[in-house]
Amino acid sequence: MxxxxxxxxxxxxxTRNDKWSFMRTALRxxxxxxxxxxxxxxxxxxxxxxxxxxxxxEAGLRTLxxxxxxxxxxxxxxxxxxxxxxxxxxxxxxxxxxxSGAKVRSCSSCHNPGLSWADGQPRAIGEDQKPLSSGMRSxxxxxxxxxxxxxxxxxxxxxxxxxxxxxxxxxxxxxxxQTMLERLSAIPGYASAFDAAFGKGGITTPKVxxxxxxxxxxxxxxxxxxxxxxxxxxxxxxxxxxRGFALFNGKAGCAACHSGWAFTDASFHDIGVAKDDDVGxxxxxxxxxxxxxxxxTPTLRDVARRGPYMHDGSLPTLADVIDLYNxxxxxxxxxxxxxxxxxLLPEDKADLIAFLQTLSGQRDQVEVPVxxx
Numbered sequence: 058m059x060x061x062x063x064x065x066x067x068x069x070x071x072t073r074n075d076k077w078s079f080m081r082t083a084l085r086x087x088x089x090x091x092x093x094x095x096x097x098x099x100x101x102x103x104x105x106x107x108x109x110x111x112x113x114x115e116a117g118l119r120t121l122x123x124x125x126x127x128x129x130x131x132x133x134x135x136x137x138x139x140x141x142x143x144x145x146x147x148x149x150x151x152x153x154x155x156x157s158g159a160k161v162r163s164c165s166s167c168h169n170p171g172l173s174w175a176d177g178q179p180r181a182i183g184e185d186q187k188p189l190s191s192g193m194r195s196x197x198x199x200x201x202x203x204x205x206x207x208x209x210x211x212x213x214x215x216x217x218x219x220x221x222x223x224x225x226x227x228x229x230x231x232x233x234x235q236t237m238l239e240r241l242s243a244i245p246g247y248a249s250a251f252d253a254a255f256g257k258g259g260i261t262t263p264k265v266x267x268x269x270x271x272x273x274x275x276x277x278x279x280x281x282x283x284x285x286x287x288x289x290x291x292x293x294x295x296x297x298x299x300r301g302f303a304l305f306n307g308k309a310g311c312a313a314c315h316s317g318w319a320f321t322d323a324s325f326h327d328i329g330v331a332k333d334d335d336v337g338x339x340x341x342x343x344x345x346x347x348x349x350x351x352x353x354t355p356t357l358r359d360v361a362r363r364g365p366y367m368h369d370g371s372l373p374t375l376a377d378v379i380d381l382y383n384x385x386x387x388x389x390x391x392x393x394x395x396x397x398x399x400x401l402l403p404e405d406k407a408d409l410i411a412f413l414q415t416l417s418g419q420r421d422q423v424e425v426p427v428x429x430x
């Protein structure tokens with residue numbers, strides 16, 4: 058049951074499109090008191106002139122800024138701490154096609170920095186240039202250091218466990234594990250790089266995994282106009298984007314799953330898209346009703362550059378995605394309770410897209426390293 062919000066939160070005179078009425082509507086649809094506090098403060102910041110806010114709104118504004126503020130540093134696990142040597146080794150391995158059977162593909166083939174660390178394809182492509190049988194697209198690596206479970210269905214427990222699977226998969230990079238170790242060990246430059254990163258002891262699969270994971274944890278979305286706005290620049294984003302942010306947290310309900318500075322709860326939800334045997338996390342938990350057809354909530358950082366959308370690449374544009382959520386998707390027992398018909402107007406949809414476009418930072422300029430040979 059959603060809580061009504063007393064009108065004491067808001068005071069002001071009506072202006073174009075009756076924005077105070079709009080704000081009350083957005084607030085009334087927030088699913089929790091905490092969100093109400095956040096959105097009240099956010100609306101004060103975003104829609105600006107025309108009214109005054111009670112003290113609780115100002116306190117909420119500080120909470121909102123904290124909620125969406127970018128973290129100061131990257132978290133590394135105790136068992137795989139950062140070192141410059143390990144990072145540099147991982148960077149070289151990430152781009153080196155020596156890790157594919159035919160030496161034609163690398164990790165960067167599916168996770169291209171110029172494409173926001175994805176590949177822009179509706180389905181992931183393997184070494185034979187055919188879509189993988191998983192039927193899923195390549196996820197971005199942006200901000201993976203903050204993702205507790207990886208893969209669209211969460212079957213990878215950490216970054217270290219992700220690396221070797223795609224490399225050794227016959228339809229992906231198609232390089233047997235033993236062949237990988239033999240190739241790397243035969244190159245003096247790699248032997249020296251592994252010694253520098255891990256000490257003497259030869260090249261092993263866990264060392265390959267740790268080096269790649271260390272580099273991948275460094276892949277972080279760049280500061281965007283939205284970040285400048287949250288930090289206090291009122292002109293960093295447009296009025297349409299500010300209205301879109303109000304919708305995002307209110308009527309559209311996007312923030313229920315796309316929360317925090319990375320705009321993801323890192324959890325799994327059925328949003329009414331998948332069908333038939335495309336059951337997502339339900340494959341790992343076949344007795345769970347709620348996890349059937351559930352897939353990872355992707356980050357929205359750089360989202361305007363990362364089409365097509367959904368786990369299966371089935372929606373070409375952000376407008377298509379918003380239309381899906383507006384309809385509510387397939388109604389079934391597993392569908393997340395936050396998914397329902399929204400009643401968004403054409404101008405609402407345009408404002409949401411304007412907001413989502415503010416989440417794109419400067420493009421990464423990444424030089425391909427020199428490979429040891």
